[in-house]
Amino acid sequence: MFGLRSASKEDVLIVTEDYEVKGTVFNIGFSKKNRFLSDLLNKANKNFIAVKDCEVTYKNRQGETEKFDFLQLNMRYVVMIRPLKPEEKPDYVAPMEG
Numbered sequence: 001m002f003g004l005r006s007a008s009k010e011d012v013l014i015v016t017e018d019y020e021v022k023g024t025v026f027n028i029g030f031s032k033k034n035r036f037l038s039d040l041l042n043k044a045n046k047n048f049i050a051v052k053d054c055e056v057t058y059k060n061r062q063g064e065t066e067k068f069d070f071l072q073l074n075m076r077y078v079v080m081i082r083p084l085k086p087e088e089k090p091d092y093v094a095p096m097e098g
Helices: 033-042
Strands: 008-015 020-025 048-058 065-074 078-085
Touching: 008 048, 020 065
Parallel strands: none
Antiparallel strands: 008 020, 008 078, 020 048, 048 065
16 A cells, blocks of 8 residues: 555645635655646546645635645535645645644
């Protein structure tokens, strides 16, 4: 089984009709970096995507924002996903457990 140490990661912006989510998604398969987002979206057997260290902006609440260590996002509601630019990355980092 693959662990997060063997996974590549991508900081992304995920847009749905109601939310914008900035966070980190992980690629645990074997796809190359330039195919990462395409492979993620094209996996028909994947109903949800895990997002770590994320910031959720609610479009219908005047841009109210919440931060989460982790969430699962239903892929059927994704309108767009793209890599984040360095200046767009959220300043939120989940606290270390221990």
